[in-house]
Amino acid sequence: MFATTPAGLSGVGRHRVPGAARWHRFATISPSDGPTSRRPGQENDPVRIRTGRDGDVELLLAFWGSAAHGTSVSDDAAGVAALLAHDPQAVLIAEVDGVVVGTLIAGWDGWRCHLYRLAVAPEHRRAGIARALLAAARERFLALGGRRIDAMVDDTNTQAHALYRAADYRSQPSWTRWVHPLGG
Numbered sequence: 001m002f003a004t005t006p007a008g009l010s011g012v013g014r015h016r017v018p019g020a021a022r023w024h025r026f027a028t029i030s031p032s033d034g035p036t037s038r039r040p041g042q043e044n045d046p047v048r049i050r051t052g053r054d055g056d057v058e059l060l061l062a063f064w065g066s067a068a069h070g071t072s073v074s075d076d077a078a079g080v081a082a083l084l085a086h087d088p089q090a091v092l093i094a095e096v097d098g099v100v101v102g103t104l105i106a107g108w109d110g111w112r113c114h115l116y117r118l119a120v121a122p123e124h125r126r127a128g129i130a131r132a133l134l135a136a137a138r139e140r141f142l143a144l145g146g147r148r149i150d151a152m153v154d155d156t157n158t159q160a161h162a163l164y165r166a167a168d169y170r171s172q173p174s175w176t177r178w179v180h181p182l183g184g
Helices: 054-067 077-086 129-144 158-166
Strands: 011-016 023-029 047-051 091-096 099-108 113-120 149-151
Touching (some): 054 077, 054 091, 129 149
Antiparallel strands (some): 011 023, 023 047
């Protein structure tokens, strides 16, 4: 849980999802807290950030299919269900009026902080949603005792590069990611 309200978020709270055994946290961004570049129709729409739930599998897959840059080997129902079963708090979901407008996976392995699947719906970009998701992830990691955040960003996703640079992240050119697929 977050100890403080992340920058750009007007409130942080917890709520119990009906039928769920665990509490889920959420935060809201009030329109006055975000940048002035909101698109028409967004001026009075508060954005709420919540954590994942068991029933979010298809919702996340559909959202990533329309809003994310590229796909991942774990972009399937089994992969997302396993993530939600393992650590639903790692899945941050931004909503406006109950509609998903952004996501970020803020994974913690007990030693390092990892960001994956930062995506914002095209019609909601440049409205502060990605920054609010990054702020919520930062607060999660601070509460868990994290020391450094790394973000997985496709080399061809120049829009994401600009966002991360603006949020004070730096590319680490001396490192290369090596992967080994576990499946067939």
